[in-house]
Amino acid sequence: MTPHPRSSLARVRSALTRTRIRAGFGIVVLLSTVVVAAAASDGLSTASKEAVPEAPPTENHTVVTESGRTGTITAYAPSGEVRYYNNSRTKYFDVDPVEGDPLTVEYTATDTIHTEGANCGAPPCARNVIERVDLETGDVEVVYERFDHKEAAAEWHDADRIDERHVLVADIVADLVFIVDTETEIIEWLWDAQSEFPLESGHSFPNDWTHINDVEYIEDGRMAGRIMVSLRNQDRVVFLDREEGLLEGWTLGGENDANVLYEQHNPDFIPESRGGPAVLVADSENGQIEEFQREDGEWNRSWLWEDERIQWPRDADRLPNGNTLITDTHGNRVMAVNESGDIVWEVESTLPYEAERLEAGAESESGQSARELGLESRTVTEDAGGTGGFGIDPFAFLGGIVESILPHRIYNALIFVAPVWIGKTAAAAIAVGLLSGLTWAGLEIRWKLRDAGIWFRFPVSRERK
Structure with missing residues (x-):
């Protein structure tokens, strides 16, 4: 039986949408990794005299x-x-x-x-x-x-x-x-x-x-x-x-x-x-x-x-x-x-x-x-000064939001136990990278289930015949 043209078109559009979403998440995770790696490589240490x-x-x-x-x-x-x-x-x-x-x-x-x-x-x-x-x-x-x-x-x-x-x-x-x-x-x-x-x-x-x-x-x-x-x-x-x-x-x-x-x-x-x-x-x-x-x-x-x-x-x-x-x-x-x-x-x-x-x-x-x-x-x-030639640093901005939301004692306790190179920017990059990665993984699981014909709907409802 020949597939309906509209059904084929929908699948193509779905595949393109998924590709764009994957690319978007990939870029965010990559940028977060670059920011964290740069912070770690520049990290200060006084563990030795040298x-x-x-x-x-x-x-x-x-x-x-x-x-x-x-x-x-x-x-x-x-x-x-x-x-x-x-x-x-x-x-x-x-x-x-x-x-x-x-x-x-x-x-x-x-x-x-x-x-x-x-x-x-x-x-x-x-x-x-x-x-x-x-x-x-x-x-x-x-x-x-x-x-x-x-x-x-x-x-x-x-x-x-x-x-x-x-x-x-x-x-x-x-x-x-x-x-x-x-x-x-x-x-x-x-x-x-x-x-x-x-x-x-x-x-x-x-x-x-x-x-x-x-x-x-x-x-x-x-x-x-x-x-x-x-x-x-x-x-x-x-x-x-x-x-x-x-x-x-x-x-x-x-x-x-x-x-x-x-x-x-x-x-x-x-x-x-x-x-x-x-x-x-x-x-x-x-x-x-x-x-x-x-x-x-x-x-x-x-x-x-x-x-x-x-x-x-x-x-x-x-x-x-x-x-x-x-x-x-x-x-x-x-x-x-x-x-x-x-x-x-x-x-x-x-x-x-x-x-x-x-x-x-x-x-x-x-x-x-x-x-x-x-x-x-x-x-x-x-x-307070400017934000530099490239405008607002998004990770630093998000780090500032996190700091303003968390109680001072909790925020300082987290910094105290974290590696010394984790400042506001690196912490925000880690949070964004983890959240993006988890969301991406969740979407991939959902897509796999849908492709297999398994659907979940909330709230659960019964379709009347």
Whole structure:
């Protein structure tokens, strides 16, 4: 029997339509693959000393720590060359120059223990250390260490030296702040967050309840002798008196008040003698560097800095020359911005945690407040530039949409576990490629079934005869 002409024509049209659809999906998948391959080939790595990029020249030594997939501590000479590099610990966190010897630094680090033994009954566990290294000789000295029963949320992200024997420690796993005599290893003072905060606050207890990630012993001004503490998961920076405990009227931020702070890192206190009281802080989940000035018994925002690239910053130090040294973790860089808010120095880093300019002293101890310097805020709206000669980058555009839809904590968590080369553009390309590939596969299955005479109709209906 001769096929009907219209039936043959319909089959030809169907075949042409399928060919066009296949070509379209093929082009999209190919473009996505090219974008991802280019991102992977250009991916930054600091897993070895040879892979670490050189920094631009500057007047002082700069030290950068990393606590991501590869833990590293890197010291740059003023020329920009790598002067010291170590990746023997699993993670590196806070780093400070030793007073009177800026080329010796003290830092906190963590080793993950994966094997069962006397120091770890149920792996993984953590070994937290405070170490001191001479950057000229490379000699390393363990100042104090402790083993903890688990690895997740069990690191010491910060320690602050009080004097030659005593160190103030932020203890995440136990939700404590303590002062230890490093010679006797006796804990002489501690503050338990449970003494002031209900267990309903922060994250679920006991799993990373407060995430105390920073401590600072204040040496100058009317707050001298007090202790500043960052409770990341309570979105608060609090002040402690060693006799009285929490100084309620001085607390900066509030529970789930993301308009002030959202899971902040590394606040620095600036005393009255340098234009304070003020607190310079990395407002991490908000993707901003902020400063708050104490005025009439309240904290008021006095400065804010952000650009299009900044993503989960975790440190900011005010330098003596008025610049601000910023550690942008998911922006994969450490940079200095001047008083006008312009980036004047920048070095790439995979997942940096903290940076220090050694000759400038620890953190912001020699810097002035934003109000004293007359700093003007810089926001994304003011900083936004063009899209380049080819107009809008579709993958970057889609990546921006994904970032705006996902909650900050989820988006940053995904970036943290993903390869470092996966930025907004690569992530969007992967998503588009996978979605296109799955859709294409679904269509091919549908076409095969139809060609075999198998049809599915939704909703299912019964044809009346």
